[in-house]
Amino acid sequence: MILPMLREIVFGLVxxxxxxxGKPNIVVLYSDDAGYADFGFQPNCAAxxxxxxxxxxRIAKEGARFSNAYMAGSVCSPSRAGLMxxxxxxxxxxxxxxxPGFQSGLELKETFGVKRLKELGYTTGLIGKWHLGxxxxxxxxxxxxxxxxxxxxxxxxxxxxxKASAHRVIQENGVVTKESGYxxxxxxxxxxxxxxxxxxxxxxxxxxxxxxxxxxQPKPEDAxxxxxxxxxxxxxxxxxxxxxxxxxxxxxxxxxxxxxDENTIVIFTNDNGGQTLTGANNAPLQGxxxxxxxxxxxxxxxxxxKGKIPAGAVIEKPVIALxxxxxxxxxxxxxxxxxxxxxxxxxxxxxxxxxxxxxVTEAPRSLFWRQGGSSGPRAMRRxxxxxxxxxxSGQGPALFDxxxxxxxxxxxxxxxxxxxxxxxxxxxxxxxxxxxxxxxxGAPGARVKKKKPNKQKTK
Numbered sequence: 001m002i003l004p005m006l007r008e009i010v011f012g013l014v015x016x017x018x019x020x021x022g023k024p025n026i027v028v029l030y031s032d033d034a035g036y037a038d039f040g041f042q043p044n045c046a047a048x049x050x051x052x053x054x055x056x057x058r059i060a061k062e063g064a065r066f067s068n069a070y071m072a073g074s075v076c077s078p079s080r081a082g083l084m085x086x087x088x089x090x091x092x093x094x095x096x097x098x099x100p101g102f103q104s105g106l107e108l109k110e111t112f113g114v115k116r117l118k119e120l121g122y123t124t125g126l127i128g129k130w131h132l133g134x135x136x137x138x139x140x141x142x143x144x145x146x147x148x149x150x151x152x153x154x155x156x157x158x159x160x161x162x163k164a165s166a167h168r169v170i171q172e173n174g175v176v177t178k179e180s181g182y183x184x185x186x187x188x189x190x191x192x193x194x195x196x197x198x199x200x201x202x203x204x205x206x207x208x209x210x211x212x213x214x215x216x217q218p219k220p221e222d223a224x225x226x227x228x229x230x231x232x233x234x235x236x237x238x239x240x241x242x243x244x245x246x247x248x249x250x251x252x253x254x255x256x257x258x259x260x261d262e263n264t265i266v267i268f269t270n271d272n273g274g275q276t277l278t279g280a281n282n283a284p285l286q287g288x289x290x291x292x293x294x295x296x297x298x299x300x301x302x303x304x305x306k307g308k309i310p311a312g313a314v315i316e317k318p319v320i321a322l323x324x325x326x327x328x329x330x331x332x333x334x335x336x337x338x339x340x341x342x343x344x345x346x347x348x349x350x351x352x353x354x355x356x357x358x359x360v361t362e363a364p365r366s367l368f369w370r371q372g373g374s375s376g377p378r379a380m381r382r383x384x385x386x387x388x389x390x391x392x393s394g395q396g397p398a399l400f401d402x403x404x405x406x407x408x409x410x411x412x413x414x415x416x417x418x419x420x421x422x423x424x425x426x427x428x429x430x431x432x433x434x435x436x437x438x439x440x441x442g443a444p445g446a447r448v449k450k451k452k453p454n455k456q457k458t459k
Contacts, residue, residue, distance in 0.1 A: 022202065022263065023202040023332045024264060024305070024331055024332070025202055025203050025205075025263060025265070026117075026122075026204045026264070026328055026331075027191075027195075027207065027251065027264060027267070028204075028206045028207065028267045028269075028324070029056075029251065029267065029268045030207065030269060030270070031268070031269075032076065032129065032155075032208075032210050032211060032212065032213040032270070033076075033212060033213045033214075033270070033271070033274060033278065033280060034241065034244075035276070035279075035281040036280075036281070036285050036298060036299065036300055037049070037274075037281040037283040037284075038053075038238075038241060038274065038280060038281055039053045039057065039300050041059075041060035041065055041300070041302055042065075042300055046283065048228065048229050048234070049241065049281070052226070052241060052245065053241065054249075055248045055249030056245050056268050056302065058252065059248075059252075059266055059267075059268050059302040059303070060268075060302035060304075061311065061312060062304045063304030064303050064304075064309050064314065064351060065301070066301035066302070066303065066314075067314055067315065067316050068316060068317065069269065069298065069299050069301035069319050070297050070298055070320045070321070070381075071083070071270075071271060071273075071320070071321050072089060072320055072321055072322055073089060073272060073297075073369070073371070074272050074273060074289060074291060074292055074296035074297050074369070074371060075096075075097045075289060075371075076129075076154050076213075076271055077094070077097045077098040077132065078094050078095060078096065079271045079321065080129075080131055080132055081106050081132060082094075082320075082321055082322050083321040083324060084113060084132065084143075085106070085112060085113060085325070086113050086322050086323075086325035086326060086340070086342040086343065086344040087322065087341065088322065088343045088434065090434035091434055091435065092106070092107040092109075092110050092435060092438075093107070093437050093438035094107075094437070094438070095372055095373055095376065095437040095440065095441075095442060096371065096437050096439060096443075097131075097440065098131060098132065098133070099439065100153055100154075102134065102439060103134065103135055104133065104135070105132050105135065106133055106138065106143075108138070111144075111340070112143045112144040112145075113144075113324075113325035114126075114143070114204060116325065116329055117204050117328060117329070117332065118144060118146075119334075120202075120332045120334045121202055122201075122202050122204045122332070123146050123201055123202070123204070124146050124147070124203070124204045124205075125146060125147040125149075125194045125198070125203065125204070126140050126145040126148050126150065126205075126206050126208065127148075127149050127191050127205070127206070128150040128151075128187045128207055128208035128210060129150060129151060129153075129154060129155075129208040129210050130151065130152045130208070133152075134152055134153075147172075147194060148171070148173055148174075149170070149173075149177075149187075149194075150171070150208065151169065151210075152166075152168075153165075153167040153168050155210055155214065156168040156183065156210065157183075158182055158183045158184065158210075158211075158217040158219075160179040161179050162179075164179055182243070183210060183211075184209060184211045184240070184243045184244060184246075184247055185243070185247060187207060187209055187247065188246070191250070192250060195251070195254050195255060195260070199258045199259075202332070204328070209247070211240045211241070211244040212240035212241050212244060212278070212280070213278075214275070216236035216237055216278060218236055218239025218242075219239070219243060222242050222243050223239045226238035226239045226242065233279045234281075235279075236279065237279030237280065248268065252266070262306050262307060264305075265305045265328070266303070266304045266305070267301070267303045267304075268300075268301070268302045269301040269321070270299045270300055272290075272299070273285070273288055273289045273291070273294075273295045273296035273298065274288060274289060275288060275289040276289075276295075282295040284406055284407050285298060285407060285408075286407045292369050292371065292377050292379040292390075293388065294386070294402070294406060294407075294408055297369055303315075305351070308351065309351045315347075315350055315351065317347065317350050319347050319350075320344065322342070322343045322344030323344040323347050325342060325344055326345055326346040327344075327346045330346045364382050364383030366381070366430075367380065367381045368427065368431075370434065371441075372437065372440070372441040373437045373441065373442020374431065374434075374442065375391055376391065376392065376442050377389065377390045378431065380426065380430075382423060382426070384402050384403040385399060385400070385401060385402070385416075385419055385423065386400045386401075386402050387400075387423045387427065388400065388408065396413070397413065397420065397424060398411040398413055399413035399420050399423070
């Protein structure tokens with residue numbers, strides 16, 4: 001009874017757990033290519049998925065749902081580069097996906113956010129997908145992660161391989177592990193192993209699932225749970241999602257069993273827009289993974305911090321993955337150094353109130369996207385307005401009012417020329433600060449050879 005009373009007395013608000021119980025643990029659960037409408041906590045959840053994600057839904061039920069949440073990229077590798085650094089990845093030439101086996105990665109001069117957290121006393125762990133560099137100097141253990149259990153490449157089969165390639169094999173701190181079991185289960189089990197081992201000290205854990213990225217290989221028992229879905233591709237995709245949800249539940253149960261529920265920030269989100277080619281549903285958004293439409297960059301996002309975030313809250317303020325690092329630093333009692341030159345902003349002040357719904361009350365903030373360099377598509381959001389400029393199509397920029405048209409169906413540019421002009425000017429100024437891509441589309445004088453698919457047999 002004392003602790004709740006203390007929380008009422010201090011500030012008249014809920015006190016930061018970091019101030020009462022020490023620095024909060026941080027767990028980020030990161031899915032891959034999932035659809036915007038494929039989780040039960042989403043208001044527009046597809047009917048066929050409504051009951052399939054109870055564990056992920058619980059994070060939102062016991063915490064908050066973010067209704068305007070974004071990634072900094074529309075494909076796997078660039079979005080991770082932004083999340084890991086808190087900076088627009090185009091600042092260091094990371095517009096495009098990292099090709100398999102490419103002898104480079106996220107610029108070595110860039111500092112990963114986990115190094116900032118280590119300075120605040122955190123032990124850091126990464127489980128699952130890396131996709132930010134293959135040579136030894138780019139390895140997760142060299143970039144600030146104390147423990148890495150996962151694969152270097154962007155995807156792999158879910159079942160054990162007869163002989164896994166060097167970048168698809170699951171390793172533990174550089175040591176190859178035995179091919180066995182189901183990949184999503186292995187990642188969930190590894191997350192619990194990390195939590196149990198590090199429970200006596202503050203930790204940051206990123207669980208970067210490959211699910212539901214292809215290949216569409218659900219376990220037979222999970223496929224049985226999605227048999228109500230008649231379209232086979234969609235059913236197999238859903239089978240990957242239920243395995244993801246089971247393992248999110250495994251992690252939540254582990255936190256509770258170890259007595260860490262009250263002092264752990266838990267975030268669930270996805271790395272980019274859903275891949276409709278493999279069965280994802282992004283309704284009511286237009287677009288998919290790889291586009292700068294809302295369906296390519298807006299993501300589901302739920303966050304739980306018991307005693308801090310009111311249960312069932314809805315955060316309407318736009319946030320982007322770049323904001324995670326400054327938010328975590330502030331939650332840990334630290335301060336963001338301007339010398340870090342972060343593009344993200346802490347959203348801690350948006351979640352420490354008591355209303356069920358928090359609304360946008362401050363001046364609109366500008367968010368930016370680009371892929372494929374200075375001749376590729378680009379986009380910007382400021383307040384209710386979204387500017388989309390596909391420079392490869394030869395058409396002029398389009399302007400959408402997201403407050404009325406989240407599906408980006410009605411171009412409002414002709415009726416709002418001053419808004420369009422001002423946003424283009426701001427977007428131009430931002431883009432002048434960015435570098436051209438270091439590889440892939442838009443890279444000066446560079447061509448990435450397409451490799452034949454690596455066909456590996458499962459056991």
